[in-house]
Amino acid sequence: MTQKIVVAGAVSLYMSVGIQEFPVRYTSTSSPRWLACGVSGAAGHIARILKALGDDVRLCTVVGRDLVGAGIAAEFDREGLLGPGFVEGSESSSGVTLVTPDGRRMGFPHLTPVNQVTYPWDLFDAEAAEADLLILTNAKFVRDLVTPASRLGVPIAVDVHLIADLADPYNRPWLEAGEIIFCSHERLPDPPELWVAKVFDRYPRCRLVGIGRGGQGALLGTRDGLLIRVDAVTPREVVNTSGAGDALFATFLHVWRRTDDPIRALQTAVVHAGWKIGHHTPVTASLTSGELTVLKTSYPPPTVIGRWDARSSDAVQT
Template sequence: MTSMSPGGPREGGRTTRKIVVAGAVSFYLSVGVPGFPLRYSSKCTPRWMAGGVSGAAGHIARILRTLEEDVRLCTVVGRDILGVEIRAELDRVGLLGPEVVDGPASSMGVALVAPDGSRMGLPHLAPVNGITYPFEVMGAVARDADLLVLTNAKFVRAMVASAALLGVPIAVDVHLIADLTDEYNRPWLQAAEIVFCSHELLPCPPEVWVARVFDHYPRCRLTCVGMGARGALLGTRDGMLVRVEAVTPRGVVNTSGAGDALFATFLHVWLRTKDPVRALQTAVLHAGWKIGTRLPVTASLTDGELAELRNSHPPTTVLGRWDGGGWP
């Protein structure tokens, strides 16, 4: 793996990593529905409803900020009423900076959430999809970064090739993917050293997918598949497989953003420890804890709280090999 710089000083002798996150920040409304499939009715009272500022980049940046990383958020926020709310929330959590640029309108979305926590996301990203984000803005802040988290938002795509030339490690979560030669996601897959995705549309078992990622994309050093209720599986370039079973300390209320939590927390622990096993264990624990609330984006743990969670809910972990050894 490309060497990552040690970061700067922090109070108490700790170090901080500078992480640049690029992608969409949206206002989301989460709505509790009776279940799926939804039966048509001209009017239906929701089980509950909650709103907040989310979106993949917003959620990832917020988690990393809570974990005391030096986060710079490159995003587009509209000059509309939703934009006022989004900017106010980003300012409140310490993520509003010059990298948040103006757009004509803000992105938004709705998450329909069933009683078992399963959800259907309805993202409306059209207001920002056509924006040309100024690469000079991201490039200026990224040159001395320890990591670039480039989400697969449409307005980020045009910047990936240029970002890869900066010599800073890139991480991406391509979410729902079924084809390793997928034309849309190819720029990220070619540039990233860390690749995450969901298991939902994979054409093969996760173990096989991990091997195929490494075969197709030589720059990749770590690849992870989030498997929902089955936890997560990670492969390393040198052949190791790590599987961590899901843990839900508070039950399951809303699984929205679980993948973002897995991704962001893994990156935080990996940057500090270079231990893929510990990073995946902590990431699975954090994701499982966050989905125990109606609005997971608003609930994140600190390092100290995550350590306490590890002690009270030690994760079940299995080690294997993707390069021929299989599972024990």
């Protein structure tokens, strides 16, 4: 059964540049190892993944009346994602990502042009009609939509990315509204299982907490105490880790909504993210549901099931 999923957030035109190392040493000119250009941004990447997996996706975003915006609109039109949720601004978002040979990346997102736009609530409300899930990225122009969206009676999933403080005033609306909350491990002040416990204690609406752990894979806690750890797998050579968190988040949501099985969903999400980072521009490469099923069979990720609500010694490895 097809799910209707609304995704709100930024889309950008990104240039990815292969460099030799960090830090970048100054020289007046330098040829990149490789260079690729594509349409990205968290909301755009998530929408493309869900579309490829078979969902009915409605993208709510801001695109400028400029050359970059024309390219973005043409790309999403080609992919069947251009729709009434696109709001016109004066300029589009763009960015650059520097990528080393081991896949590490440093992004330079330029979101100022779209951050200044007020996204119309009436338009978002219309797009959200009869939706099965709302994915609200933490783009600035989405912030004013979060609280009224939480009153629509539709499950909300959020990714607060590089969060370090559960009292963070900027991310608080998303944390209060999210039934599914994902983030990166990079800046967490606590061990993952303790962070999961703190999220559930502070935000009663939350049902699932996911943490992307980079080369270590991912972790997920459920409100009833389950803790799932899935190790990373890399079906291809690691080329560019940009967007790995978006791939993890989007794929988990697709599988979990269809199966209600958080273990299967997290395993599948880790496999998809691991495959995508083998591409120069991961945002342009997504698997279909059937292709992902076959890949997961060939690369089953090691998984350990335990508890976050007790320091248990009865974890089960699968």
